[in-house]
Amino acid sequence: MDWGALHTILGGVNKHSTSIGKIWLTVLFIFRIMILVVAAEKVWGDEQDDFVCNTLQPGCRNVCYDHFFPISHIRLWALQLIFVSTPALLVAMHVAYRRHEKKRQFRKGDQKCEFKDMEEIRKQRFRIEGSLWWTYTSSIFFRLVFEAVFMYAFYFMYDGFRMPRLMKCSDWPCPNTVDCFVSRPTEKTVFTIFMIAVSSICILLNVAELCYLLTKFFLRRSKKAGNSKQQPNHENKEETKQNEMNELISDSCQNTVIGFSS
Amino acid sequence: MSWAFLRDLLSGVNKYSTGIGRIWVAVVFMFRLLVYVAAAENIWKHEHDEFECNIKQPGCENVCFDHFFPVSHIRLWALQLIMVSTPSLLVVFHVAYRENREKHHNQKLYKNPRKIDGGLLCTYLISLILKTGLEIAFLVLFYKLYNGFKIPRLVKCDIKPCPNTVDCYISKPTEKMIFLYFLVATSCLCIVLNLGELSYLIFKYSTKCYLKRHVKKQQ
Numbered sequence: 001m002d003w004g005a006l007h008t009i010l011g012g013v014n015k016h017s018t019s020i021g022k023i024w025l026t027v028l029f030i031f032r033i034m035i036l037v038v039a040a041e042k043v044w045g046d047e048q049d050d051f052v053c054n055t056l057q058p059g060c061r062n063v064c065y066d067h068f069f070p071i072s073h074i075r076l077w078a079l080q081l082i083f084v085s086t087p088a089l090l091v092a093m094h095v096a097y098r099r100h101e102k103k104r105q106f107r108k109g110d111q112k113c114e115f116k117d118m119e120e121i122r123k124q125r126f127r128i129e130g131s132l133w134w135t136y137t138s139s140i141f142f143r144l145v146f147e148a149v150f151m152y153a154f155y156f157m158y159d160g161f162r163m164p165r166l167m168k169c170s171d172w173p174c175p176n177t178v179d180c181f182v183s184r185p186t187e188k189t190v191f192t193i194f195m196i197a198v199s200s201i202c203i204l205l206n207v208a209e210l211c212y213l214l215t216k217f218f219l220r221r222s223k224k225a226g227n228s229k230q231q232p233n234h235e236n237k238e239e240t241k242q243n244e245m246n247e248l249i250s251d252s253c254q255n256t257v258i259g260f261s262s
Numbered sequence: 263m264s265w266a267f268l269r270d271l272l273s274g275v276n277k278y279s280t281g282i283g284r285i286w287v288a289v290v291f292m293f294r295l296l297v298y299v300a301a302a303e304n305i306w307k308h309e310h311d312e313f314e315c316n317i318k319q320p321g322c323e324n325v326c327f328d329h330f331f332p333v334s335h336i337r338l339w340a341l342q343l344i345m346v347s348t349p350s351l352l353v354v355f356h357v358a359y360r361e362n363r364e365k366h367h368n369q370k371l372y373k374n375p376r377k378i379d380g381g382l383l384c385t386y387l388i389s390l391i392l393k394t395g396l397e398i399a400f401l402v403l404f405y406k407l408y409n410g411f412k413i414p415r416l417v418k419c420d421i422k423p424c425p426n427t428v429d430c431y432i433s434k435p436t437e438k439m440i441f442l443y444f445l446v447a448t449s450c451l452c453i454v455l456n457l458g459e460l461s462y463l464i465f466k467y468s469t470k471c472y473l474k475r476h477v478k479k480q481q
Contacts, residue, residue, distance in 0.1 A: 002299055005269055005291070041304075048312060048433060058316040059431035063415055070436040078301040082292060089288050097281070173316070173416075173429065 003033050006085055013088045016095055016126050016136075020209040024202060028085070031198045036077055040191050043184055044074040050183030057175055064169035064180045070157065073188070077195060080150040084202075087139035087146075094135040095126055128213070129220075137213055144206045151199055154192075161196055163188040265299055268347055275350040278357055278376055278386075282459040286452060293448045294343060302441045305434055306336035312433030319423055326419035326430045332407065335438065339445055342400040346452070349392035356385040383467060387460065394456040397449050404446075411446055413439045 007029060014025055047069070053061045128136050155161065163185040170177040182188070269291065276287050309331070315323045357376055364371050373379075378386050404411065413435040420427040432438075 002265075002296075005266075006296065009291075048308070058314050059416070059429060062312065062314055062431040062433050066415060066434055066436050069434075071440055072305075072434075072437060075301045075305065075437065075441075079297065082296055082300070086292050089292065093281075093284065093288070096284075173431075 003037060006033075006082075009092070010085060010088050013092045013095075016091060016128070016132075018128065018209055018212065020205055020212060021140075024205045024209065027198065027202055027205065028081070032077075032195065032202075033081055035191075035194070035198075036074070036081065040077065040195070041074060043187050043191055044072060046183060047072065051180065052183075053169065053174070053178050053180040055174060055178045057173055057178075060169070060171075060174040060178060061180070063171045064167070064174065064178065067169060067171050068167050068180070073154075073158075073192060076150065076154060076157075080146070080199075083146045083150070084143050087142040090135050090139045090142075091132070094132055098126060098132070133213065133217065137210065140206050140210050140213070144203060144210070147199055147203050147206070151196065151203075154196070161189070161192050163192065265295060268344065269295065271354075272347055272350065274354055278353050278378070280378070280459060280463065282455055282462060286455045286459070289448065289451060289455065290343070290347065293451075294445075297441075297444065297448075298339060298343065302339065302445075303336060305437050305441060306334060309334065309433060313430065314433075315419065315424075315428050315430040317424060317428045319425060319428075322419070322424040322428060323430070325421050326417070326424065326428065329419065329421055330417050330430070330432075335404075335408070335442060338400065338404060338407075342397070342445075342449070345396045345400070346393055349389035349396070352385050352389045352392075353382070356382050378463070379467075383463065387463060390456050390460045390463075394453055394460070397453050397456070401446065401449055404442075411439070411442050413442065 010025060010028075014022055017025070048065055051061065051065050053064055055061075126132055163182060165182060165185045167180045167182065168177050169180050272287050272290065276284055279287065310327055313323065313327045315326055317323075360372055360382070413432060415432060415435045417430050417432065418427050419430050
């Protein structure tokens with residue numbers, strides 16, 4: 001179980017995402033998870049071993065390290081990435097539920113079911129409309145909230161995003177104010193700023209995706225309102241149903257990877 | 263053999279689960295397994311090396327560490343993850359038994375061998391009860407072994423060969439405590455999900471039974 005498994009899970013959701021959502025996922029995996037695993041973990045790897053205090057008093061180093069780093073940057077980032085990826089599971093579950101319903105309809109031999117076989121149902125790409133729109137939008141909203149919360153937690157815990165070279169510590173059992181030196185402060189600062197920058201890009205992408213979805217929703221609503229004024233209701237329902245069916249049939253021709261939900 | 267095996271096992275179980283069961287699998291994957299592998303393991307990696315006592319007496323540090331950490335938090339966590347995922351195997355075995363039986367007799371014995379009814383329902387309920395029981399047992403074990411879920415910065419030790427009461431310092435106590443609380447929170451969430459699923463299944467099948475009897479009586 002590792003980040004690769006997360007990739008498989010989220011890859012399945014990718015199919016039903018908007019284009020901005022797909023870009024967000026790529027940025028997440030390449031510029032955050034990969035950088036974390038390949039580079040950042042090594043920079044923070046020796047953090048306590050190389051945290052040196054100017055005292056021979058046993059225990060002083062441990063206590064000072066614990067005081068200045070209540071939770072390591074690397075662990076905070078790992079938690080942030082896990083929490084930020086989790087809302088996508090809501091979408092995966094909703095899609096799986098819809099697929100399950102369609103399979104049930106198909107098995108019952110329902111006339112309304114427009115699919116010829118189970119394979120088509122499995123490969124179908126759902127449009128982001130109706131209840132799926134609400135699930136998708138809430139997942140983006142939660143993602144934004146988690147990103148913001150973690151960025152604030154970082155800023156609050158470490159008094160900004162800079163890693164100082166020297167920290168002064170006077171916690172017991174240190175006999176007096178002791179100088180403690182952090183290992184690789186510049187490299188850590190560089191990576192911290194990089195990760196914060198990519199977090200900000202992800203926040204912007206999420207905001208853009210949210211705006212896009214809201215705009216689409218209001219446009220569709222005004223279109224429907226406009227259409228219903230021109231024509232009687234029951235004719236319009238038939239037409240929109242036919243349009244939806246046509247769209248679903250044309251969409252089902254796309255072959256993509258089967259993800260976690262199936 | 264690694265955590266990938268557990269992941270494949272749980273993916274297999276996912277097929278026969280209810281909706282709440284699938285949420286439980288997702289919580290175990292994302293918030294327990296992934297957090298364990300990606301973050302928690304590294305915190306406890308050098309816990310023995312970084313455990314420091316204010317004494318030069320050889321053997322004192324070893325003895326004190328062993329006294330305060332009979333089983334490391336991280337090992338208990340790993341054991342908990344494995345034990346809690348294992349009862350789901352009962353369901354997998356039962357479904358495999360049903361399918362084998364159908365193959366052996368060469369006829370359709372069950373309406374749907376994968377549907378949770380009859381004997382499979384009992385197996386599923388037993389697996390849920392076992393999962394919940396094991397979660398609670400591990401939480402109690404954690405609580406009893408470490409006197410609550412706190413990890414102090416300093417522990418005082420006076421076991422031989424330490425010549426007198428010696429101060430020993432635990433490394434990264436705050437970080438360890440944060441992840442311990444995270445473990446407890448996710449455990450409690452899983453217990454709630456299991457109990458929810460149990461109630462849902464009992465309610466669903468008892469109303470089904472009641473309605474069947476009601477219809478029979480009317481006939």
